[in-house]
Amino acid sequence: MCQIRSNSRMGDMADSTGRGGPPAEFTPYFALLEASALVQHGVEAQLRESGDLSFVQFQILAMLSEDAGGTQTMTAIADRLVHSRSGLTYQVQQLEKRGLLTRGPSAEDERSTVVALTGSGTALIQRVLPGHMAVVREILLDALDAGDGAELTRLLEKVRQHMRARPPRSATRARPRG
Amino acid sequence: MCQIRSNSRMGDMADSTGRGGPPAEFTPYFALLEASALVQHGVEAQLRESGDLSFVQFQILAMLSEDAGGTQTMTAIADRLVHSRSGLTYQVQQLEKRGLLTRGPSAEDERSTVVALTGSGTALIQRVLPGHMAVVREILLDALDAGDGAELTRLLEKVRQHMRARPPRSATRARPRG
DNA sequence: TCAGCGTGTTTCGAATTCGAAGAGTAGGCC
């Protein structure tokens, strides 16, 4: 399991072009990517061991388990995860093979596929969840006191809203008019 | 390009097991992963358009261009990126095919492979870099004022050091005896 | 010198990912 070691020298990137640029400005960029990668790796190991789930699979099951009904359309799931539609189709198929969820037609919109958690799926996610949360605490939250956690959330929320506001660059490109 | 939509309800995960757990505690976790994914997607699109590079490939070239000599061993690169050794071998091969870098034996340690940037590689990274930094500013840094950026860096640095301090969970497993 | 272990890298097979293309439904407009 390899990981980003340090980002201090990455800040010198600006030197390559302008020689003496403001590298400090980009430190949050590298820090963000590195921290995220480290967290995700740590979490993946635990999920694999405890429930033979990839992080993506866990996210799908966890998202379904949030709602009482435990049903979502493919699009609703894809919009919240970082995977392509085709990639989601693949993973949902895998989970369906294992009997953790089912797929069926939607009553409201016949184009849609409704994904629903099964009893096995519910049981698995509930079995995995405590350990998952423990690992998240261990590798991430323990590094922060309450104030830091709130501050980090506030900053990342700003970032999220900023990025959500701009077009995804490759989805639903600017309509010809209006 | 699909992305995580919201994380507010993911916080209810705790309800699935304990019913009424402290979901707010885990908000930084989801916010971190989501923000990172959004940033990375935005950056990838630009790199693909401007230099036909994946994010990983860009990272490799950028890391090499940091040092004046422009040489690194495979392990040194892998330790700083989030890819397996085998994955790094693959990507370095791709870049070598394009003439952006070369591989050769190390004088100091004959087990090592030394990766060096070529003139083409240097030219490419310097051509791509300004646009890359512009996109990073646009999608990430513009969301933060100077103080926020510094604060975010401080928090992520805490997280990084915390995570770097613990064993990677699957590398160099606990030795049989001290 | 030889065995044995740790380290550095690549090869190999399998799993996962994406984008583009295809099939089908929804809704607006004539």
Place this chain on the structure above:
DNA sequence: GGCCTACTCTTCGAATTCGAAACACGCTGA
């Protein structure tokens, strides 16, 4: 009704990723 655009999902092929195993070198100790 018929057409056209938008939306939903899946299939397909290609690229990328990983872990385990293989391979090679370096060091230590007998």
